Amino acid sequence: MKTIADHILDIIQNSVRASASRIKVAIRESEMDDTLTVEISDNGNGMDQVTAKKARDPFYTSRTTRRVGLGLPLFQQNAEQSGGSLHISTLEGVGTTVTATFRLSHIDRPPTGDVAGVFLLSAIGQPTIELSYAHLTGNGCFTLTTTQLKEALGELPLGAADIMKGVRELITNNLESIQASK
Amino acid sequence: MNKITSLSDLKQLREDIQSKIKLRERSDFSDVLVQIKVGMATCGIASGAKETMNVLIEEAERQAIDVVVTQTGCMGFCYAEPTVEVTIPGRDPIVFGHVDKAKAREIIEKYLIQGKLVDGIIPVEFKTIHD
Numbered sequence: 001m002k003t004i005a006d007h008i009l010d011i012i013q014n015s016v017r018a019s020a021s022r023i024k025v026a027i028r029e030s031e032m033d034d035t036l037t038v039e040i041s042d043n044g045n046g047m048d049q050v051t052a053k054k055a056r057d058p059f060y061t062s063r064t065t066r067r068v069g070l071g072l073p074l075f076q077q078n079a080e081q082s083g084g085s086l087h088i089s090t091l092e093g094v095g096t097t098v099t100a101t102f103r104l105s106h107i108d109r110p111p112t113g114d115v116a117g118v119f120l121l122s123a124i125g126q127p128t129i130e131l132s133y134a135h136l137t138g139n140g141c142f143t144l145t146t147t148q149l150k151e152a153l154g155e156l157p158l159g160a161a162d163i164m165k166g167v168r169e170l171i172t173n174n175l176e177s178i179q180a181s182k
Numbered sequence: 183m184n185k186i187t188s189l190s191d192l193k194q195l196r197e198d199i200q201s202k203i204k205l206r207e208r209s210d211f212s213d214v215l216v217q218i219k220v221g222m223a224t225c226g227i228a229s230g231a232k233e234t235m236n237v238l239i240e241e242a243e244r245q246a247i248d249v250v251v252t253q254t255g256c257m258g259f260c261y262a263e264p265t266v267e268v269t270i271p272g273r274d275p276i277v278f279g280h281v282d283k284a285k286a287r288e289i290i291e292k293y294l295i296q297g298k299l300v301d302g303i304i305p306v307e308f309k310t311i312h313d
Contacts, residue, residue: 001224001227001228004230005302006227006228007193009227009232010222010223010224010227013222013223013253013255016253020193063255063256064190065255065256066256066258067258067259070225071223071224076238113233117236118232121235121253122253124239124251124252125220125235125251125252126252126253127251127252136284148189149189149192151189152189152190152192152193152196153192153193153196156199156200158245159239159251160194160199160239161243161244161293162199164239166186166191167192167262169185169186170186170187170188170192173185174186174187177187181227
């Protein structure tokens with residue numbers, strides 16, 4: 001994975017597979033603490049304590065199509081390589097929260113990447129899931145949910161070229177104005 | 183047009199283009215629409231499935247064909263990612279492998295519009311890496 005946004009897209013798929021109906025993505029940047037925190041939380045099936053421990057193991061997966069599960073291990077590797085860590089908190093039947101912390105200024109921290117594209121593709125690809133995104137920096141906060149989008153767009157499909165362009169612009173303009181890291 | 187910075191700007195955009203876009207009966211009639219599923223697991227994303235999905239959505243829109251593009255998990259063909267499953271109503275689903283941007287355009291152009299088969303099909307009896 002080359003960017004943090006790729007990881008987010010990946011972990012969202014975990015939540016989808018855990019039959020979540022609500023997924024929240026939060027990115028917090030703090031120049032004072034020199035941290036970039038990514039938090040992905042869902043209201044899916046959750047895991048029992050044994051499974052939660054195994055989730056970091058690259059050779060553990062709940063799938064039957066293959067024998068490896070690299071999503072969380074790669075995320076953890078990237079976080080640790082840039083002076084951070086990955087934390088999983090989960091409760092069976094309630095949901096799971098994955099939190100990855102990166103050192104904001106670390107030379108090995110992957111770029112934040114195309115978060116706007118990830119939000120759009122996830123919203124289009126999983127139309128039944130309520131997705132929310134919050135980005136907090138020292139200069140302000142930007143939030144967007146798929147419910148708000150549906151309200152603003154009415155019947156127009158999110159996948160229409162002009163709409164996609166508009167939503168992408170909305171997100172990137174706002175991220176620029178709160179000076180989100182790239 | 184002004185910069186879009188808020189949801190009300192987006193509403194404005196909606197009013198501007200509402201007349202241009204023909205409203206499609208989407209998900210309610212998914213059994214009569216072409217369905218494209220893009221493999222979006224770790225293997226797919228690492229191989230560029232995000233770009234593939236973007237191109238599929240843009241290209242379908244540009245060619246004005248009604249397609250529902252959604253995401254799916256790993257189908258086990260990790261060596262052939264990005265993989266894409268295309269279902270034309272009434273026909274068996276076909277899985278394509280190594281779908282980069284060019285291949286994605288080719289699938290829309292040749293398979294969906296002209297009805298020709300294109301290279302890169304993963305046969306149903308093909309083994310996953312698990313077998």
